[in-house]
Amino acid sequence: MVAMAGALSEIPLTAASYSGGEIDSVRVRYLVAAHNAHPDTSARDEALLLDVASTLTPRELRRAIEYWRQNLDHAAALGDTNHMHSLRRLRVSLTFVGMARINGDADPESATIIDAALRSITEPWAKAGDERSPAQRRLDAFVDICRAHLDHGDTPIIGAERPHISVIVVWRTLAGTNGTVGELDDETVLHPETIRRLACDAVVT
Numbered sequence: 001m002v003a004m005a006g007a008l009s010e011i012p013l014t015a016a017s018y019s020g021g022e023i024d025s026v027r028v029r030y031l032v033a034a035h036n037a038h039p040d041t042s043a044r045d046e047a048l049l050l051d052v053a054s055t056l057t058p059r060e061l062r063r064a065i066e067y068w069r070q071n072l073d074h075a076a077a078l079g080d081t082n083h084m085h086s087l088r089r090l091r092v093s094l095t096f097v098g099m100a101r102i103n104g105d106a107d108p109e110s111a112t113i114i115d116a117a118l119r120s121i122t123e124p125w126a127k128a129g130d131e132r133s134p135a136q137r138r139l140d141a142f143v144d145i146c147r148a149h150l151d152h153g154d155t156p157i158i159g160a161e162r163p164h165i166s167v168i169v170v171w172r173t174l175a176g177t178n179g180t181v182g183e184l185d186d187e188t189v190l191h192p193e194t195i196r197r198l199a200c201d202a203v204v205t
Contacts, residue, residue: 007032010039013046017054027053027061034065037080038072084108098188117145169195 008015014031017023023031031049035042042049049068053061070077090104106114121141122134130137150164169182173192182195190198 004029004032007035011035011043011046013050017050023050023053024058026058030058030061030065034069037069037076041072081107094188118142121145165198167195167198169199174199 008018008028011031014023014028014035018025018028031042031053034049035046045068049065052064056064066077069080085107087105088107088110090102092100092102094100118138118141121144122137125132125137126134132140165184167182167184167190170180173180173182173195176196178192180192182192183189
């Protein structure tokens with residue numbers, strides 16, 4: 001907010017429109033980002049950019065500003081794109097209660113691919129009386145994609161096997177006896193019913 005206020009002091013028309021409630025903070029952030037990237041040109045084109053901001057949706061405004069920036073400096077826009085790509089990340093970490101937290105950031109191209117893949121699985125189910133929440137359907141779709149890759153993807157075969165998850169279990173658990181040992185190879189303890197479900201599609205060694 002402090003940085004935005006500092007930038008607004010250099011684009012007075014935008015500041016006046018914002019203080020008068022003519023444009024919202026989302027649009028202002030896009031205009032400030034445009035100003036920070038090209039301060040001289042932004043000052044010159046401020047009235048035009050402000051007029052565009054007042055007529056477009058925030059998503060349309062972001063698109064218009066991206067084209068504006070590309071036309072001003074193609075090399076700089078490419079540099080920004082490459083920098084954004086370098087910031088991509090995905091983390092999977094176990095929580096104290098035994099769940100796993102997945103978080104990350106994707107560049108626009110990667111995000112579009114991920115979204116298309118997840119929607120291809122989740123959207124048909126959403127219309128079939130599925131009781132799962134949208135977030136649950138997305139997580140299940142993500143797992144389905146990963147499972148399909150492990151089963152059929154172009155992954156290296158080590159020890160005559162594709163990469164997979166390993167469950168260490170005593171025979172009595174598979175036979176239906178509860179209270180016995182069963183866990184993943186990273187020592188995560190599994191419920192006997194979970195183990196028996198996984199065993200329905202498994203290789204026993």
